[in-house]
Amino acid sequence: MTFETFDLDPLVLDSLRDMGYEKPTPVQEKSIPLVIEGKDLIALAETGSGKTAACAIPVCHKVDTSDSHIQALIVVPTRELALQYATESQKIGREKGVKVFAILGGEDMDLQRAKLKGGVHVLVATPGRLIDFIYARAINLTRVETLILDEADQMLGMGFYEDLEFIMGCLIQEHQTMLFSATMPQEIKKIAENHMKNPVELSLIGGRPAPTQLSHKLVLCRDNQAKLSQLAVLLKELNPGQCLIFTNSRREVESLCRDLKKKFSAVDFLHGGLEQGVRSIITGKFLRGKIRFLVATDVAARGLDFSGVTHVVNFHFPREQETYMHRAGRTGRSGRKGTCVTLVTRRDLKTVDQIFKKLKQKPEWIGKSF
Numbered sequence: 001m002t003f004e005t006f007d008l009d010p011l012v013l014d015s016l017r018d019m020g021y022e023k024p025t026p027v028q029e030k031s032i033p034l035v036i037e038g039k040d041l042i043a044l045a046e047t048g049s050g051k052t053a054a055c056a057i058p059v060c061h062k063v064d065t066s067d068s069h070i071q072a073l074i075v076v077p078t079r080e081l082a083l084q085y086a087t088e089s090q091k092i093g094r095e096k097g098v099k100v101f102a103i104l105g106g107e108d109m110d111l112q113r114a115k116l117k118g119g120v121h122v123l124v125a126t127p128g129r130l131i132d133f134i135y136a137r138a139i140n141l142t143r144v145e146t147l148i149l150d151e152a153d154q155m156l157g158m159g160f161y162e163d164l165e166f167i168m169g170c171l172i173q174e175h176q177t178m179l180f181s182a183t184m185p186q187e188i189k190k191i192a193e194n195h196m197k198n199p200v201e202l203s204l205i206g207g208r209p210a211p212t213q214l215s216h217k218l219v220l221c222r223d224n225q226a227k228l229s230q231l232a233v234l235l236k237e238l239n240p241g242q243c244l245i246f247t248n249s250r251r252e253v254e255s256l257c258r259d260l261k262k263k264f265s266a267v268d269f270l271h272g273g274l275e276q277g278v279r280s281i282i283t284g285k286f287l288r289g290k291i292r293f294l295v296a297t298d299v300a301a302r303g304l305d306f307s308g309v310t311h312v313v314n315f316h317f318p319r320e321q322e323t324y325m326h327r328a329g330r331t332g333r334s335g336r337k338g339t340c341v342t343l344v345t346r347r348d349l350k351t352v353d354q355i356f357k358k359l360k361q362k363p364e365w366i367g368k369s370f
């Protein structure tokens, strides 16, 4: 199957060609025709599957550039993911002249307001800032034809249930809704019942084995104190292109970053406690390869496409099994090879066993055991 099969706007096809996208990914194959048809859609989908373009392609195809109103609204949990959607949509809509804009918390509202006045076709937003604009009557959503909610379960986990209900309640005109989520908790089903019309349910992950391009390695450490020196040795041995190192708290992120800076260059950190502007700068630098080692909390674990990441290191074992997959999924993307290395102590062994049974993967133990 090729993109021509979908009868897309020729200008969108031109952009896809410029981007080097030759054929649709399986997620795109399934979802693009449904979106073009105008169906409501609930999809279980994982990141790295081409989900961003699966939304952006039909959205750009549908936009009427002679109308300067917002025609598609994409709501996502984090500013990083918002920027990813905005960039991808901009590229896909470039030849057609689709105007894309992201309104993000922490940035100057007056500037954002001015930009909106100039005409925007596709708006990407995080829930909080979007609601600020709705309350300030600074945004016109009456012409929105497509609403996309991505990482819906994460938004619910962040306490955005009422905000999502509110946003969806604001779109009173006929429109289409697409909801993407990695899991389907009860609240999502409730949202779907309240706001969607006979949604088509697609499982774009069900039963699929984890990507084989990703290898899982484990290092057994005596205790948490021993981890730092083992990490330094490990990073020298692995010699990663770019590496994301996860810890479980903001405090640990900062202290680990300080320690690594003594031994390596191009080290920085990212967590949700940083000012929004700083977070964008760090994410941008990492995407451009200016940062080699990024120490982060799970703010960097989901949704983002850091295609240059060759290694993910779990300095601490994630608190939830699901988080392991999200973290590991930051590498080995789009068919590239990736390695996820986890530093574990004996206390983690039971959880480790459970996770890998679930993943149907055999991790490799590396390094010295104690």
Ligand code: AMP
Residues within 6 Å of the ligand: 020, 021, 022, 023, 024, 025, 028, 046, 047, 048, 049, 050, 051, 052, 053, 303, 304, 305, 307, 333, 334
């Ligand atoms: P996502 O799951 O949206 O984070 O996308 C993962 C990666 O796949 C991104 O780097 C995209 O640029 C890339 N991608 C998406 N769709 C295609 C396609 N049809 N052909 C080639 N690369 C793609």
